[in-house]
Every structure is written in structure tokens, then in C-alpha cells.
Amino acid sequence: MAQRSSSHRPQTQRNKPRIKSCDFCANGVKAIDYKNVQALTRYTSSYSKILPRRKSGVCSKHQRKLAMAIKRARFMALMPYTPRA
Amino acid sequence: MKHYELLYLVTTQVPETQLEAIQREISDWIEKQGGKITRHEAWGRKKLAYPVAKEKFGYYLLVEFDAEPSTILQLEGQLRLHKQVLRHMLVNKKPISAKELLQQELYMQRHQRRQVEALQRGAGADEKKALEKKEGKISLEELDKKIDELLDSDMIK
Structure with a gap:
């Protein structure tokens, strides 16, 4: 087995790191701006899909707002629907 | 209205x-x-x-x-x-107060800092350590530039 960095204990597929809390809640974000593409791309996959909550750790309230913002940004051609071929 | x-x-x-x-x-x-x-x-x-x-x-x-x-x-x-x-x-759009605006800016700063930390923890960590040993402490300005470069390259993908 390849040696990992000493500070981390080896993680199996089932023992994935737990996500602590919603980033937006922790920072008191009320409205998510659809024009801030840089922040939104963080919550999309490499296939430009919106990340599920289990991956991003966002709470349901903010996930709804986030999804709305990403969809708005897509419509305005600020963000892609699909990655460039 | x-x-x-x-x-x-x-x-x-x-x-x-x-x-x-x-x-x-x-x-x-x-x-x-x-x-x-x-x-x-x-x-x-x-x-x-x-x-x-x-x-x-x-x-x-x-x-x-x-x-x-x-x-x-x-x-x-x-x-x-x-x-x-x-x-x-x-x-x-709800008009946001100055306090909320400040909060958002702080959030963005923290977010960027975390990204940089994650990058440093990643594959480049060993390289960086070696570099730091060679050069000693890098000046803040240089670090800022490097961070910008890293962030830019991350954005382009």
C-alpha cells in the first residue's frame, strides 16, 4: 500500500470525511447572487452539474437558493450548461 | 414600489x-x-x-x-x-445593508483563503516546503502573486 501523508489516517471508501456544516449558514449569507460566477462554480461538478447536498454539505434552504442562482447564471450565459466539447 | x-x-x-x-x-x-x-x-x-x-x-x-x-x-x-x-x-432584489455587504465580502475573503490552504495541503505541499527551505521566507507580495496565479489557473481548468 502506498504510504499516505503521516498526519492523515487511511480512509476507506465507507469512511469518508464528514462535512461539518453549511458554508452559507456559517457565514450568514442570506441571498446568493447569481452574478458571482466564481463562487457558484465551486458548487458545480466538472461536468457543470449542480453538486448534490451530500457532496457540498449545503443545507436544504441554501441548496434551493444556490440551485436557483446557478440556473439563472446559466440562462444568462454566465455559466455553462455543459462543459465545452 | x-x-x-x-x-x-x-x-x-x-x-x-x-x-x-x-x-x-x-x-x-x-x-x-x-x-x-x-x-x-x-x-x-x-x-x-x-x-x-x-x-x-x-x-x-x-x-x-x-x-x-x-x-x-x-x-x-x-x-x-x-x-x-x-x-x-x-x-x-432586497436592498442590502452596509453590514450585510461587509459580511459577504468577509465571506469571499475567507473562501479564497481556504482555497489557497487546500491547494497548499495538496500535491504541491512537498514542493513548497522545499522551496521555502531554500528561499527562507518569501515576501508577502510574492506570495500574493503566487496565490493569484494559482487561483487563475484553477479558474481556467
């Missing part, structure tokens, strides 16, 4: 000199309906994430205004008919 924010996309087929005319046209509509414009912003020519009406670039213009909700439908209709406006997004 409600607060609205309108972002619209203008074709690059109109010359940049005519852009102001379109902007004035739309703000005139708003004002004619008794609206009050509070903010104007021109983002300039930007590359689109995907081609719209066979255009790869577009001008983005932003207007924030207060208006009666009953006039909004008419404005939407006019925007839809406008030949040079490819897309528009008209949304309700």
Missing part, C-alpha cells in the same frame, strides 16, 4: 458606440413608467459560456431600480421584443 435588478445581454453586432443609446432607451422606459434608477453598470464585452444566437461574445448591462410591480410586465414584454437584447434577467 419594489426594488428590481435587471441584467441584459446585448449582441456584439451593435457597435460599442451605440451601446449607450440602448442603455438610455431601456432606462427611459423604466423612468417613463415612474421607476427610479439607483444603479447602472456596464460589464463590457464578455465571452459567453455558450453561444447565444450564434454569438460568442456579448455586452452585459446592469440596472437596478425601484418600480411599481404593475409596470414590470410591460417592461419584460418590451425587452423580449427588443432585437438587440438577446437575453435578460429581471429579478426582485
Whole structure:
């Protein structure tokens, strides 16, 4: 087995790191701006899909707002629907 | 009266000199309906994430205004008919207080810092350590530059 960095204990597929809390809640974000593409791309996959909550750790309230913002940004051609071929 | 924010996309087929005319046209509509414009912003020519009406670039213009909700439908209709406006997004917006704005900025800063930390923890950590040993402490300005570069390359993917 390849040696990992000493500070981390080896993680199996089932023992994935737990996500602590919603980033937006922790920072008191009320409205998510659809024009801030840089922040939104963080919550999309490499296939430009919106990340599920289990991956991003966002709470349901903010996930709804986030999804709305990403969809708005897509419509305005600020963000892609699909990655460039 | 409600607060609205309108972002619209203008074709690059109109010359940049005519852009102001379109902007004035739309703000005139708003004002004619008794609206009050509070903010104007021109983002300039930007590359689109995907081609719209066979255009790869577009001008983005932003207007924030207060208006009666009953006039909004008419404005939407006019925007839809406008030949040079490819897309528009008209949304309700709560005017944010200075305190909230500050909070958002802080959030963005923290977010960036975390990204940098994650990068440093990643594959580049060993390299960086070796570098630091060689050069001793790198000046803050250099570090900032490096961070910018890393962030840029991350953005492009």
C-alpha cells in the first residue's frame, strides 16, 4: 500500500470525511447572487452539474437558493450548461 | 414600489458606440413608467459560456431600480421584443445593508483563503516546503502573486 501523508489516517471508501456544516449558514449569507460566477462554480461538478447536498454539505434552504442562482447564471450565459466539447 | 435588478445581454453586432443609446432607451422606459434608477453598470464585452444566437461574445448591462410591480410586465414584454437584447434577467432584489455587504465580502475573503490552504495541503505541499527551505521566507507580495496565479489557473481548468 502506498504510504499516505503521516498526519492523515487511511480512509476507506465507507469512511469518508464528514462535512461539518453549511458554508452559507456559517457565514450568514442570506441571498446568493447569481452574478458571482466564481463562487457558484465551486458548487458545480466538472461536468457543470449542480453538486448534490451530500457532496457540498449545503443545507436544504441554501441548496434551493444556490440551485436557483446557478440556473439563472446559466440562462444568462454566465455559466455553462455543459462543459465545452 | 419594489426594488428590481435587471441584467441584459446585448449582441456584439451593435457597435460599442451605440451601446449607450440602448442603455438610455431601456432606462427611459423604466423612468417613463415612474421607476427610479439607483444603479447602472456596464460589464463590457464578455465571452459567453455558450453561444447565444450564434454569438460568442456579448455586452452585459446592469440596472437596478425601484418600480411599481404593475409596470414590470410591460417592461419584460418590451425587452423580449427588443432585437438587440438577446437575453435578460429581471429579478426582485432586497436592498442590502452596509453590514450585510461587509459580511459577504468577509465571506469571499475567507473562501479564497481556504482555497489557497487546500491547494497548499495538496500535491504541491512537498514542493513548497522545499522551496521555502531554500528561499527562507518569501515576501508577502510574492506570495500574493503566487496565490493569484494559482487561483487563475484553477479558474481556467
